[in-house]
Amino acid sequence: MLYLLRADVSVLADHLALELDAGRLHTPAFVASLPIVGPDLSAWFNAMLDEPLRWKTELKALVGKLDTELWTLLGGVGKNIVKLGLSLFTLFFAYLHGLSLLEQARTVLKSLLRERTDGYVNAVATYRLSWPCLAC
Numbered sequence: 661m662l663y664l665l666r667a668d669v670s671v672l673a674d675h676l677a678l679e680l681d682a683g684r685l686h687t688p689a690f691v692a693s694l695p696i697v698g699p700d701l702s703a704w705f706n707a708m709l710d711e712p713l714r715w716k717t718e719l720k721a722l723v724g725k726l727d728t729e730l731w732t733l734l735g736g737v738g739k740n741i742v743k744l745g746l747s748l749f750t751l752f753f754a755y756l757h758g759l760s761l762l763e764q765a766r767t768v769l770k771s772l773l774r775e776r777t778d779g780y781v782n783a784v785a786t787y788r789l790s791w792p793c794l795a796c
Contacts, residue, residue, distance in 0.1 A: 665723060665726075666723055666727070669719050669720065669723045670716075670720070672719065673715050673716040673719045673720070674716075676712075676715045677712045677713060677715055677716060680708075680709060680712035680715065681712055685709060686709070687702055687705045687706055687709065691705065766781060769781065
């Protein structure tokens with residue numbers, strides 16, 4: 661899709677350059693009256709009208725930035741989807757084999773903590789929030 665966009669932007673830039681050379685494009689009057697951005701947008705558009713070949717470089721630069729930003733965005737979203745999938749996969753097996761996992765954790769803790777294991781496990785099992793739980 662991005663490759664098609666690049667090709668279409670090139671065609672658009674060529675068409676706009678031809679229209680600007682012919683003098684058929686003008687800044688609309690309402691652009692200057694837009695609040696906050698109107699004068700800046702009007703000045704930018706007039707600068708583009710003065711230099712028709714500048715359209716090509718501006719559009720190609722914008723599409724190049726769009727391409728880079730889009731791949732960065734897709735990469736970030738993809739990483740988060742993989743993390744979510746891994747978390748759900750782990751959660752599934754924790755629910756499926758939770759008791760076995762608990763017994764294995766107790767066995768490991770007993771080998772490390774010896775007689776203090778039961779105290780730690782009971783403290784974790786009976787921990788309550790210090791503020792009131794609305795769902796409880």
